[in-house]
Amino acid sequence: MTDAAEARTLTRKDFASDQAVRWCPGCGNYAILAQVQQTLPKLGIPRENFVVISGIGCSSRFPYYMNTFGIHSIHGRAPTLATGLKGARSDLQVWVVTGDGDGLAIGGNHFLHALRRNVDINILLFNNRIYGLTKGQYSPTSELGKRTKSSPQGSIENPVNPIGVAIGAEASFIARTVDMFQHHMSDVLLRAAEHRGAALVEIEQNCVIFNNGAWRHLTDPDAKLENVLYLEHGKPMRFGKKRQKGIRLKGLHPEVVDVAEVGEEGLLVHDEKAEEPTLAYFLSRMGPPDFPTPVGVFRCIDKPVHDQLLLEQVHEAEARKSPDMNALYRLGQTWEVSEEAT
Amino acid sequence: MSKPSKRIQEIDGATLLFCGDSGDGMQLTGSQFTATSALSGNDVRTFPDYPSEIRAPAGSLAGVSAFQVNFSATPIYTPGDSPDTLVAMNPAALKVYLPKLKPKGLLIVDRDAFTDLNLKKAGYRETPLEDEDLSKRYRLQAVPITTLTLDALQEADLDGRGKRRCKNFFALGLVYWLYDRTLEPTLRWIEEKFSKAPQVADANRKALKAGYAFGEAEGSFATRFIVNKAPSAPGTYRIVNGNEASALGFVTAARLAGKPLVYSSYPITPASNVLHELAKLKHLDVRTIQYEDEIAAMGSAVGASFGGAFSLTGTSGPGICLKSEAINLAIMLELPLVILNVQRGGPSTGLPTKTEQADLLQALYGRNGESPVPILAAAGPTDCFDVAIEAFRIAVRHMTPVFMLTDGYLANGAAPWRIPRFEDLEPIECTHPTDPEGFLPYARDNATLARPWVIPGTAGMEHRLGGLEKEDGAGNVSYDPENHQRMCRLRAEKIQRIADFIPEAHPDGPPEGDLLVLSWGGTFGAAYSACLRARSKGHAVAHLHLRHLNPFPKGLEKALSRYGKILIPELNFGHLALLIRARYLTDAVSFCKVKGRPFEISEVEQKIEEMLS
Numbered sequence: 012m013t014d015a016a017e018a019r020t021l022t023r024k025d026f027a028s029d030q031a032v033r034w035c036p037g038c039g040n041y042a043i044l045a046q047v048q049q050t051l052p053k054l055g056i057p058r059e060n061f062v063v064i065s066g067i068g069c070s071s072r073f074p075y076y077m078n079t080f081g082i083h084s085i086h087g088r089a090p091t092l093a094t095g096l097k098g099a100r101s102d103l104q105v106w107v108v109t110g111d112g113d114g115l116a117i118g119g120n121h122f123l124h125a126l127r128r129n130v131d132i133n134i135l136l137f138n139n140r141i142y143g144l145t146k147g148q149y150s151p152t153s154e155l156g157k158r159t160k161s162s163p164q165g166s167i168e169n170p171v172n173p174i175g176v177a178i179g180a181e182a183s184f185i186a187r188t189v190d191m192f193q194h195h196m197s198d199v200l201l202r203a204a205e206h207r208g209a210a211l212v213e214i215e216q217n218c219v220i221f222n223n224g225a226w227r228h229l230t231d232p233d234a235k236l237e238n239v240l241y242l243e244h245g246k247p248m249r250f251g252k253k254r255q256k257g258i259r260l261k262g263l264h265p266e267v268v269d270v271a272e273v274g275e276e277g278l279l280v281h282d283e284k285a286e287e288p289t290l291a292y293f294l295s296r297m298g299p300p301d302f303p304t305p306v307g308v309f310r311c312i313d314k315p316v317h318d319q320l321l322l323e324q325v326h327e328a329e330a331r332k333s334p335d336m337n338a339l340y341r342l343g344q345t346w347e348v349s350e351e352a353t
Numbered sequence: 354m355s356k357p358s359k360r361i362q363e364i365d366g367a368t369l370l371f372c373g374d375s376g377d378g379m380q381l382t383g384s385q386f387t388a389t390s391a392l393s394g395n396d397v398r399t400f401p402d403y404p405s406e407i408r409a410p411a412g413s414l415a416g417v418s419a420f421q422v423n424f425s426a427t428p429i430y431t432p433g434d435s436p437d438t439l440v441a442m443n444p445a446a447l448k449v450y451l452p453k454l455k456p457k458g459l460l461i462v463d464r465d466a467f468t469d470l471n472l473k474k475a476g477y478r479e480t481p482l483e484d485e486d487l488s489k490r491y492r493l494q495a496v497p498i499t500t501l502t503l504d505a506l507q508e509a510d511l512d513g514r515g516k517r518r519c520k521n522f523f524a525l526g527l528v529y530w531l532y533d534r535t536l537e538p539t540l541r542w543i544e545e546k547f548s549k550a551p552q553v554a555d556a557n558r559k560a561l562k563a564g565y566a567f568g569e570a571e572g573s574f575a576t577r578f579i580v581n582k583a584p585s586a587p588g589t590y591r592i593v594n595g596n597e598a599s600a601l602g603f604v605t606a607a608r609l610a611g612k613p614l615v616y617s618s619y620p621i622t623p624a625s626n627v628l629h630e631l632a633k634l635k636h637l638d639v640r641t642i643q644y645e646d647e648i649a650a651m652g653s654a655v656g657a658s659f660g661g662a663f664s665l666t667g668t669s670g671p672g673i674c675l676k677s678e679a680i681n682l683a684i685m686l687e688l689p690l691v692i693l694n695v696q697r698g699g700p701s702t703g704l705p706t707k708t709e710q711a712d713l714l715q716a717l718y719g720r721n722g723e724s725p726v727p728i729l730a731a732a733g734p735t736d737c738f739d740v741a742i743e744a745f746r747i748a749v750r751h752m753t754p755v756f757m758l759t760d761g762y763l764a765n766g767a768a769p770w771r772i773p774r775f776e777d778l779e780p781i782e783c784t785h786p787t788d789p790e791g792f793l794p795y796a797r798d799n800a801t802l803a804r805p806w807v808i809p810g811t812a813g814m815e816h817r818l819g820g821l822e823k824e825d826g827a828g829n830v831s832y833d834p835e836n837h838q839r840m841c842r843l844r845a846e847k848i849q850r851i852a853d854f855i856p857e858a859h860p861d862g863p864p865e866g867d868l869l870v871l872s873w874g875g876t877f878g879a880a881y882s883a884c885l886r887a888r889s890k891g892h893a894v895a896h897l898h899l900r901h902l903n904p905f906p907k908g909l910e911k912a913l914s915r916y917g918k919i920l921i922p923e924l925n926f927g928h929l930a931l932l933i934r935a936r937y938l939t940d941a942v943s944f945c946k947v948k949g950r951p952f953e954i955s956e957v958e959q960k961i962e963e964m965l966s
Contacts, residue, residue: 028817030829059812064656067820074817075830080809082659083819085682088652091644095653096809098640099615099660103809121652124645321640325613328635336608336775339637340601344538345591345772346392 021052026061028078034069039190039216043137044076046193047106050200051079056104062096063106064089066113069144070137070216073108087118090125093132097318104204107134112142115151115171126180128317129208133200136173136213141222159221174295174309177211178288184210185291185309190217191230195241195306202308208316228299229306238299242307247278250303258302265293267302283311359569360576361533366395366425367580368433369528371521372450373442373463375409375416378521383420384767385525389538390424391592391769394582397424398878399594399767400432400951405622405705412474417449424532426581430733430878432766434953438531440524442466442498444475451491460491461527463520465499494573498523498564505563510552519560526564533579536561586771593770595734595763596623599667599693600630602741604637607663609742610749610781613638615662617653619646619672622705623761624695627667647672651679651692658688659818661785661808663745667693669761670712671702673719680754681720684844686818687795687804689748689755689783691741696760696874698949707949708762710874711925716756717903717932723841725848727751728902730758732877735770737763740900742778749783751851752803758902760875760924762951789813794828801854802847849904857908858897860915866893867965869916871941873899873929876922876952883957892965902929910937918964920944922957 026048034040051061061079065071067086074081080103084092089107097105107125114122114136125132141159142148148161152173156165177185184206188196196214203210215226228238240250240258248258249270257270257278265279282290291310298304369386371379380401391397400421409416423433438459441447443466454460467480481487482495502520509516522539529536540558547554568574593601607614616631616639618624632641640662644650650666658664668676673694683690696712698704716728727747731740737759744757786792786805794816795804807814816828824831825839860869862884872880877898884896897912899905913919913933919941921930930943944960946952 057812059810059815061815062659062809075819077817079815080659081815081817081819082656082686083817083821084652084655085678085820088648088679091649091652091679092656092659094642094644094649095615095617095656095658095664096660097656098617098642098653099613099657099662099664100809103660120645121649124649321642325635325638325640329638332636334608334637336605336637337772339604339634340772340775341589341591343591344388344392344542345589346394347589348394348585348587350587 021058023048023052025058026051026078028076030075032076033072035220037219038069039139039218040070040073040137042190042193043135043196043214043216044073046196046200048077050197050204053201054104054204060102061104061106063108064093064096065108066118067144068110068113070108070110071113087113087116088121089113090118090121090132090134094125094128094130094317097130097132098321101131101318101322105132107132109134109136111136111138111140111150111152111173115173115176119151123176123180126177126182126209126211129183129314130317131208131319133203133210133212136211137216138173138213139216139218139222140225141218143218143221147221172295173211173213175292178292178295178310182211182310183208183314184311186211187213187215187306187309189215189226189229189306192306199307202311206311208314229304238303240297240303240305242281242283242294242305242309244281244283244308247275247280249275249278265297265302283308285310286312359574361579362576363579363581365427365580366423366429367437367532367578368421368423368435369438369440370419370421370436370450370453371440371524372417372419372446373521374411374445375404375406375418376411377418377442378518379418379420379442382521382525383422385539385542386528386534387422387424387767388542388592389529389534390422390580391590392538393534395424395426395580396429396583396585397422397592397767397769398429398432399423400762401765403706410474412443412445412471414445414449414475417446419446419450424580426583428583430882431951431954434955438528440528442521442524444471444477444481447481448475448477454491456490458491459494461494461496461524463498463524464495465497496527496567501563501567502560505559506556509556509559511556515553516556519556522557522560523564523567526561527568530565530568531574531577533577536565585769588771590769590771592767593734593738594765594767595731595737595759596626596695596765597630598735598737598770599731599741599757599759600627600634602738603665603691603745604631604634604639605738605775605778606742606745606781607639608637608775609778610663610745610783612661612663612783613640615654615657615664616641617644617650617657617664617666618668619644619650621647621669621672623697623764624667624669624672624693626764627693627695647675648679651676654690654692655679655683655686655688658683658690659686659809661806664690665693666690667695669695669697670699670715673712673715677720680726681722681724682820683754684724684726685820685823687752687844689752689806691744691748691755691757693757693759695764696758698947704949706761708760708875708951709924709947709949710760710876711928711947712758713873713902713925713928714931716758723845725845726754726756726903727848727851728756728758729900730874730902731763732874732898732900734763734766734768738770746781747851749781749806750803750854751801751847752806753848758874763875785811787811787814793826794818795823795826797843801850802843852904852907855901855906858899858906858912859908860895860897860912862888862895863893864895865915866895867917868892868894868961869913869919870894870896870957870961871899871913871919871921871929871933872896873902873923876924879952879954879957880922882954883961886954886958887961892961894961894965899929905936913937913939918942920960920964922952922960924951
């Protein structure tokens with residue numbers, strides 16, 4: 012480990028590896044890579060304590076471009092490697108990079124269980140609503156009717172909602188950002204890094220080749236402000252160019268209202284700390300055409316952390332029982348055979 | 354009270370089989386008999402045989418549970434072939450296991466259990482106990498065990514059902530009398546086990562003593578048998594089964610290296626006991642994680658190894674199918690970890706509680722690409738301890754995942770274990786380089802070709818590993834054709850070089866002769882014993898047992914060439930035989946069995962005779 016005296020302030024460059032980045036020109040991944048490299052130095056953690064683990068897919072090339080420890084693993088399994096690594100080394104800062112196919116199709120099971128266990132890892136889910144590396148098939152987040160190479164007449168499958176799945180898995184930290192939202196992404200990444208427990212960040216990411224413009228309503232400078240709801244803890248939910256619109260609850264359903272008409276006090280107030288995930292679930296269902304798309308931190312609660320609990324059990328047992336191997340060998344009934352007897 | 358005079362006969366040893374309904378406590382009865390025999394100095398081997406259903410319908414054939422124990426005044430290596438004495442607690446158990454009993458063997462049954470209903474469930478039209486043929490072929494003792502147990506427990510503070518549950522202790526007491534065993538160890542065990550239920554403890558004690566007294570008093574039991582101490586090396590002993598020994602071996606390996614042991618697993622028969630055993634050892638820095646599936650457990654094993662822990666996963670054959678992809682990742686990343694496969698009958702779900710050795714080729718070849726991995730197999734329950742340690746030693750010295758194969762027969766079978774002193778075991782050295790100067794993730798050790806095990810947290814040595822092909826040395830992604838062939842060769846050569854570090858092949862018996870029996874894994878006992886018998890009859894037969902299945906030990910080819918014939922008994926359709934024939938162009942004869950049961954000595958013995966005639 013780096014001695015505190017020798018520690019110097021790290022910069023973005025320290026986190027860039029010498030490998031040539033090989034994503035398509037214009038891919039949203041470039042922006043995400045830049046923000047991650049920009050953000051990690053701010054955490055004040057020695058570079059050698061970062062591990063980036065990915066699965067398979069375009070997004071999963073990520074570790075090769077980070078000058079940290081890293082593993083480019085196998086399809087869908089990154090959360091399992093991360094959980095095992097944290098089981099061995101809870102001192103490390105572990106980031107998982109996955110995509111909508113890697114994390115929600117082939118790796119859906121592990122995604123669910125890593126969140127449920129609340130392992131202290133950060134999962135970045137790059138959601139481009141398409142399979143890129145296999146050249147353009149529909150993914151678990153592709154919309155019904157989506158025409159792709161494997162669904163020429165339109166997909167007949169309903170999409171999954173990543174944040175809804177995370178809520179179902181009782182995730183303790185859930186956030187969403189967009190590849191083009193530089194500062195927003197940086198803030199969300201910092202929040203995720205600081206959270207103790209599993210943090211899911213869904214990053215809406217543009218695949219310029221196979222699904223270009225999937226998130227245009229969120230990134231188009233003209234449309235953006237009307238379509239994005241920035242979540243802020245303790246603040247009323249307002250959006251629009253002049254923040255003239257708000258979200259109000261009508262019975263069991265949210266509705267978009269004119270703030271001038273109803274007054275700010277009638278609006279829903281965001282509470283990311285709510286123990287009950289009801290509000291977060293409301294928000295996860297919101298999106299076009301009737302609602303803005305919420306971005307920011309949906310949920311951030313304190314829950315026991317898996318790798319910490321694992322270590323605590325070890326320490327508790329170590330305090331209670333002597334680590335005597337010979338005593339272990341002699342458990343139960345033993346008998347002696349002496350020299351004379353043989 | 355005047356006692357009928359009893360004849361006492363000294364015998365070398367005996368094989369005893371307890372069988373009954375799943376709820377009759379036969380596993381407990383057998384384990385107690387085993388422990389008592391071991392404590393009295395006999396050599397012992399056991400073979401528990403139970404159904405995969407947790408509670409099959411009472412009295413049904415599917416619900417029969419059995420425990421065979423072989424105990425002896427001379428060294429033994431198997432749980433015995435046919436039992437000398439069979440204790441059957443109900444008609445279904447009799448139906449299933451009577452065919453195994455030796456001709457003229459002693460047959461003790463609970464007469465009370467032979468009701469019309471139980472007979473019907475077992476498929477008997479009329480009671481076999483009245484069949485004259487049965488009494489002619491065996492020494493039948495139809496004892497009213499249930500009635501006698503209830504009689505003995507008249508005063509006990511238990512309901513009728515609770516009292517009937519004590520009948521296995523009556524049967525055990527009777528057999529203790531028959532083989533002149535002391536009741537003390539079982540009385541002590543009852544005391545501890547039921548310390549919170551004194552009335553149950555009291556009833557079981559009474560039933561045990563009543564069974565013993567019945568043997569003493571009953572005129573029809575005319576002879577009792579004495580089995581003396583077996584010669585064994587001086588030391589402290591205990592009984593362990595294979596899974597316990599494996600767990601002890603793994604935690605020992607980690608402690609020998611001063612490392613935490615991370616056990617990533619998913620419950621599966623017959624490997625789950627390893628998880629249970631290790632979960633109890635948190636005070637030794639054992640960290641067990643029960644995963645959502647086998648795939649996750651294997652992925653976790655790779656992650657834990659990357660972090661620098663002693664990393665282990667354990668499963669059975671169906672689990673290996675699921676783990677294959679992540680095993681290959683470990684091979685590509687060249688990270689040390691151990692994969693335990695407690696083999697069971699396959700394919701698919703197969704025979705979960707029965708034994709087989711049909712996963713050898715799966716371990717060797719069951720992955721995509723050129724994917725070499727070392728394979729070790731344990732020969733007996735206590736050997737699991739040594740093999741577990743050696744598996745880790747190889748893993749960290751050669752930077753590779755290592756397969757350890759055991760099987761259901763070894764996992765559940767028990768034997769006396771001569772307890773080592775931890776201080777006498779050779780430490781396991783493993784180092785994590787910290788000097789960034791000239792560091793290359795895939796630089797190789799001259800002798801072993803192992804790459805350096807650099808762990809996260811080491812400043813200046815940040816590096817990326819991945820499943821894509823590596824550039825030799827630097828470890829960056831490389832699609833270069835020449836590099837790919839070189840890396841495939843290097844990975845293969847690295848595994849082959851393990852042969853430089855393991856003992857050479859040395860047959861047991863004559864250094865040359867007419868026949869060599871070549872075995873691996875759990876067939877050791879039957880093969881070794883059969884060779885001893887063949888030699889005692891004057892045949893020039895040797896035995897060679899392989900602990901290392903990949904790479905093979907040096908000297909194997911030479912050894913094979915010194916015998917007229919080679920016999921390879923396996924609980925599969927000839928996995929090792931295929932490898933031996935292919936590699937050494939040797940006309941080895943394969944002797945196969947896949948019945949979910951281990952070889953009997955006599956089966957191998959007959960095959961030897963057949964090949965020599």
